[in-house]
Amino acid sequence: MAGRVQGKVAFITGAARGQGRSHALRLAEEGADVIAVDLCGPIPTIEMYPPATEEDLAETVRQVEALDRRIVATKADVRDRGALEAAVAEGVAQLGRLDIVLANAGVFEIQPALEVGDDAWREMIDINLTGVWNTCRAGLPHLIEAGGGSIVLTSSTAGLKGTPNTVHYTAAKHGVVGIMRTLANEFAAQSIRVNSVHPTGVDTQMIMNPKTWGLFDPENPNPTREGAEPIFRSTNALPVPWVEPRDISNAVLFLVSDEARYITGVTLPVDAGYTVK
Amino acid sequence: MGKLEGKVAFITGAARGQGRSHAVRLAQEGADIVAVDICAQIDSVPYPMATPEDLEQTVREVEALDRRIVASRADVRDLGALERAVADGVAQLGRLDIVLANAGIAPMGADDDPARAFADVVDVNLTGVWNTLRATAPVLVEQGDGGAIVITSSTAGLKGIGGDSPGGQGYTAAKHGVVGLMRSYAMTLGPQGIRVNTVHPTGVNTPMVVNDFMQKWLAEDPTVAGAMTNLMPVEMLEAVDISNAIVWLVSDDARYVTGVTLPVDAGFTAK
Numbered sequence: 001m002a003g004r005v006q007g008k009v010a011f012i013t014g015a016a017r018g019q020g021r022s023h024a025l026r027l028a029e030e031g032a033d034v035i036a037v038d039l040c041g042p043i044p045t046i047e048m049y050p051p052a053t054e055e056d057l058a059e060t061v062r063q064v065e066a067l068d069r070r071i072v073a074t075k076a077d078v079r080d081r082g083a084l085e086a087a088v089a090e091g092v093a094q095l096g097r098l099d100i101v102l103a104n105a106g107v108f109e110i111q112p113a114l115e116v117g118d119d120a121w122r123e124m125i126d127i128n129l130t131g132v133w134n135t136c137r138a139g140l141p142h143l144i145e146a147g148g149g150s151i152v153l154t155s156s157t158a159g160l161k162g163t164p165n166t167v168h169y170t171a172a173k174h175g176v177v178g179i180m181r182t183l184a185n186e187f188a189a190q191s192i193r194v195n196s197v198h199p200t201g202v203d204t205q206m207i208m209n210p211k212t213w214g215l216f217d218p219e220n221p222n223p224t225r226e227g228a229e230p231i232f233r234s235t236n237a238l239p240v241p242w243v244e245p246r247d248i249s250n251a252v253l254f255l256v257s258d259e260a261r262y263i264t265g266v267t268l269p270v271d272a273g274y275t276v277k
Numbered sequence: 278m279g280k281l282e283g284k285v286a287f288i289t290g291a292a293r294g295q296g297r298s299h300a301v302r303l304a305q306e307g308a309d310i311v312a313v314d315i316c317a318q319i320d321s322v323p324y325p326m327a328t329p330e331d332l333e334q335t336v337r338e339v340e341a342l343d344r345r346i347v348a349s350r351a352d353v354r355d356l357g358a359l360e361r362a363v364a365d366g367v368a369q370l371g372r373l374d375i376v377l378a379n380a381g382i383a384p385m386g387a388d389d390d391p392a393r394a395f396a397d398v399v400d401v402n403l404t405g406v407w408n409t410l411r412a413t414a415p416v417l418v419e420q421g422d423g424g425a426i427v428i429t430s431s432t433a434g435l436k437g438i439g440g441d442s443p444g445g446q447g448y449t450a451a452k453h454g455v456v457g458l459m460r461s462y463a464m465t466l467g468p469q470g471i472r473v474n475t476v477h478p479t480g481v482n483t484p485m486v487v488n489d490f491m492q493k494w495l496a497e498d499p500t501v502a503g504a505m506t507n508l509m510p511v512e513m514l515e516a517v518d519i520s521n522a523i524v525w526l527v528s529d530d531a532r533y534v535t536g537v538t539l540p541v542d543a544g545f546t547a548k
Binding site for chain 1: 460463464467468470472479507508509510511514518521522524525530531532533534535536537539540541542543544546547548
């Protein structure tokens with residue numbers, strides 16, 4: 001049976017691990033080839049969890065190839081539009097076309113608003129907002145060339161609601177919605193759909209670290225996953241503390257498939273009811 | 278293996294249009310169906326409503342897929358009738374997993390008796406949805422293993438496109454109202470693992486939209502100009518486009534999606 005995105009090619013940023021790797025594998029399971037990029041290196045102001053590595057990206061390549069799909073992977077920074085354009089051009093040269101763009105790369109850091117330094121603000125906005133724009137900018141000409149396509153921007157529940165201690169992250173994730181809505185309008189006539197997904201906490205290193213656990217469990221000097229779990233759970237309407245990367249991938253897969261051929265301009269929460277609570 | 282193998286879905290307004298499409302699409306994914314439809318005319322509705330023959334056609338199409346269907350005539354304004362239909366369906370099919378509150382009317386342009394048109398559309402499109410939830414939520418809760426409810430709202434549940442027609446205003450008010458119901462139920466049923474979402478279609482190629490009265494209203498009421506003009510280059514969606522969104526929402530692929538207003542509208546609300 002043909003997969004739900006059989007024969008399509010997807011460009012995915014932040015593909016070395018976490019949600020990005022999960023998206024690459026889920027789309028590959030359904031027949032897509034992948035153009036993958038990741039910074040694979042540190043960001044000075046992101047200190048609360050370790051960066052992805054080149055080994056992580058190599059593991060994504062190995063797992064996609066194990067599904068008998070092709071993947072062109074490059075180390076590239078979403079802040080560097082030229083590097084993204086080169087990665088996409090190389091991927092399209094090898095894989096023949098581009099149909100899907102997933103602007104997934106992002107970072108997270110927790111800081112009280114008045115302690116966010118200029119560098120921390122700039123790096124967050126550069127990666128989580130300008131990086132998303134750069135990704136769209138690099139992918140769009142190829143989608144136009146293909147006669148249509150689908151873009152999914154990974155925002156967050158923090159793209160729909162405010163939460164304390166994340167002013168730079170929340171500002172960037174709200175900004176992503178503005179990019180989505182504008183591009184949905186601007187490129188609808190060319191049959192290019194643009195949507196955003198808004199995950200609640202996802203079980204990846206980005207939130208599975210002592211500093212994030214501590215935000216949810218501030219009384220505990222040595223916060224743990226187990227200690228934070230009930231507080232995470234209390235923020236969602238459904239009785240789960242967080243969701244799995246594959247849950248976001250299933251939403252992304254739906255949005256980029258023909259099942260959603262007339263869905264565009266939509267903010268889709270995958271958040272266990274976080275934003276309705 | 279279908280995405281909904283072994284599940285049972287209760288669908289209102291299942292005689293034709295989107296409701297029939299949902300029944301067929303869910304059956305293709307392995308679900309059995311409990312179907313109701315009023316199969317009768319409501320006076321303030323200017324276009325012909327579904328008939329008993331329409332409901333029989335839905336039964337035939339589901340059975341042709343080798344799935345079971347329990348169909349009965351019931352009015353969503355009659356809670357007792359819905360409760361009996363649900364009880365009978367569960368007795369025959371064994372359980373309930375999915376609820377699609379799909380039944381609705383669109384008495385735009387029926388301006389002879391404004392108060393009647395407004396009251397009827399609110400009764401069917403808002404109170405009828407509440408009745409559907411009241412008839413089914415207790416069954417899902419008692420069963421104890423979750424469930425998924427999808428309410429069919431509209432782009433008119435997100436934007437004010439009722440024009441100055443009493444039916445259109447009632448339609449828009451009711452379609453906004455079901456978003457409130459969805460959000461309340463998402464909160465109260467969340468702890469039981471029951472998910473509640475709305476879908477918001479733009480114009481769909483069904484008898485509710487494709488009829489002389491609706492087209493006349495759209496053409497002649499200057500306050501609703503563009504009420505169905507989409508962002509994407511498509512005039513009208515097909516019922517299956519809404520069904521595909523619903524299949525995803527009620528499947529395990531969306532196991533943590535709840536409290537969401539999902540437009541399926543070719544960008545109408547993003548304009």
